[in-house]
Amino acid sequence: MAATISIGLAGLGNVGAGVYKNLERNGDLLAERTGHRFEVVRVAVRDLGKARDVEVPAARLTTDWRDLVADPAIQVIVELIGGVTEAHELVKSALEAGKIVITGNKALLAEHGHELIALAEKMDVPLYFEAAVAGGIPIIKSVREALVGNHILAIYGIINGTSNFILTQMARRGIDYRTALAEAQARGYAEADPALDVNGWDAAHKAIILAWLSYGLWVRPNEIVVDGIENVSAADIRLAATLGYTIKLLGVVRLHEDRRIEVRVQPTLIPSSHILASVNDVFNAVVVHGDIVGETLFYGSGAGQNATSSAVIADLADAAHNLAKNPGCQGFLPSGYYGQAVTVDETVSPYYIRLRVEDRPGVIAQVTSVIARHDIGLSSLVQPKVEGGGPADLMLMMHAAPFGRMRAALGELEKLSCVTEKPILMRVENFA
Ligand SMILES: NC(=O)c1ccc[n+]([C@@H]2O[C@H](COP(=O)([O-])OP(=O)(O)OC[C@H]3O[C@@H](n4cnc5c(N)ncnc54)[C@H](OP(=O)(O)O)[C@@H]3O)[C@@H](O)[C@H]2O)c1
Incomplete structure (x- = not known):
């Protein structure tokens, strides 16, 4: 008989609803594969009266995420409320309560990852975050587990779907930035406030996480170079194309010979013949160069309800395994083998x-x-x-x-x- 894992789900928005729905949809498959049933026993939201596309029994809903943390039956807390301040408090209290935490919150990790990972280590509970970088693409596990034997020489990523959609439309149709942004909003790809997507910071948060995973160094936001796509014009795209280049918002994480780390996110001209130049619309792709493995490429949906919830569910399977077989084990955590960040001017x-x-x-x-x-x-x-x-x-x-x-x-x-x-x-x- 499959053992049940009791989950507290904080957030029932785009991703949270996807997790709830897809756990129901593939519950039997998961039970067969993992030996566990995953039951969402409490759900925290902001507004109890909101119409939702998933049906959650009213008795499971609360407007106070502290109810999840305080519930002794809950083994795993999934943080999908977004933002930084309250999510920080939530994740901290859940770890302090000895619960496994799963989050998709890249802004939270970029800002407080250092402290939260240390807290998880101290409490001897894992903190999982596959959904925080490139949505459904399993890049965290790949860097953390599959490529663990490599010096990561460089990572190049198209890791913001909204910007990629805008640049793709500008290049294909010769339209300007404003028109392409309005279209991204109309299709639901960009938020009403798309600032973090188009100013490069959403991608920068992900690059900071990848740099930590690769090099054990939490690069501070003020140490990296971040430019958005707001000033890219149709003229630049056209002119670059005449020289054989395509403009993409590119995240770069690179190891220097002196073991220092370069992290930047900028609109960048890449050769149109390079595989990343053909990553279009809302798709994401990440190229990882390891010294042993050589070049590897990861491609897929970097956001969206189903893709992102697939990543959260993978973390839930790890959490179940952890609870059943190896309580407390963090898995591989990168340490400070490498040095400091390279300054922008260098x-x-x-x-x-x-x-x-x-x-x-x-x-x-x-x-x-x-x-x-x-x-x-x-x-x-x-x-x-x-x-x-x-x-x-x-x-x-x-x-x-x-x-x-x-x-x-x-x-x-x-x-x-x-x-x-x-x-x-x-x-x-x-x-x-
Ligand atoms: N959307 C994506 O494709 C994607 C991809 C990768 C990672 N992520 C990350 O996943 C997280 C969630 O994103 P999302 O798109 O699902 O956000 P969202 O649609 O805005 O949903 C947020 C949910 O959190 C609830 N909430 C907010 N503050 C709360 C609070 N203080 N207490 C209790 N509930 C609260 C909201 O409640 P109400 O519904 O009542 O308002 C809503 O259900 C973010 O960190 C995001 O960066 C998202």
Whole structure:
């Protein structure tokens, strides 16, 4: 007879409802595979009167998640309320009560992961978070378990579905950022407030978690470079395409030779021939380079009710195994084998610059002399034909240089009298 695992589910929104529904749907399969039945015995929500697409007996509902933590019968708490402050309090109290915790909350982990993992270790209970990075793609388990024998040399990820949808639509249809964002909202891909998706921070939270898993180092949010897609224009996408590049919001986590770690999330030009360039719409993909395994690729749905609840259910199976066979075991936890974060100014890459300039003689000489003064190599300069006079775009592809040097050059370029708008700077990633 399958033993029952009693779950307290905090949050019955998009993901929480998916967990509830899919545990019912595949309960028999799970019982056969894991030897356990998973029963959601209490559910915390904010609003008891809200219409929902899952039917939960009224007696199981509460508006106070503390009821879940205080219930001695509950063995596992699933935190899916989102946000940071209250979720932090919830996860902390659940761990302190000795309960296994599962969360999909990347913002919480990026901000408080250091403290929460230490607390879980101290209390000798596991904290699982497969759903926190790339939704349904099993990237946490893969890095944590399957690739444990590798030095992770680099991780490259398209890890925000909303931004990827927007950039895909802009590239396919030549539409501008605002129109593509409105479409993402109309289709339910972007939140009413899409800030964290489009400003790069949702992806950055995930990159911070991947960096910790790979290197045992919690990089602080102020140590990483994060730019969103708000300033990417249809013109940049078109111009990049003429040079054989596709613009993606790319998360990069990379090990330097001195064992320091680089973490950044920025709109980046990647070769259109690279496999990540064909990851379109709301899909996510993560490339992991290990020193033994070489290159591995993970692709799938990075968000959404079913995909994300699949990841939570995988954590529930681990929790059941833990309770039955190995109570208290944390599994592999990365430690501080590697060093500190690389500062932004030290990060090196090639760059793309678009300058809007007056269309008159001498402009190119002024621009190239600034670049030469900062000792940065120029690999190509293109000036697309301007119809009927007026300002022109200059598109420059620069050789690899430290960001600090590039930033100084850009500051000078911006001040040139011939430059009429704030220059656009983007990284180029050749995956070398
Ligand atoms: N959506 C995705 O595709 C996705 C993917 C990966 C990870 N995640 C993460 O999963 C978490 C949940 O996301 P979601 O999209 O499911 O959010 P959501 O749809 O906004 O649902 C949040 C749920 O939490 C409840 N809630 C909020 N504050 C509460 C409180 N103080 N006490 C009790 N209940 C509370 C809400 O109650 P009411 O229903 O009564 O308002 C709602 O049911 C977030 O951390 C998110 O980052 C989401």
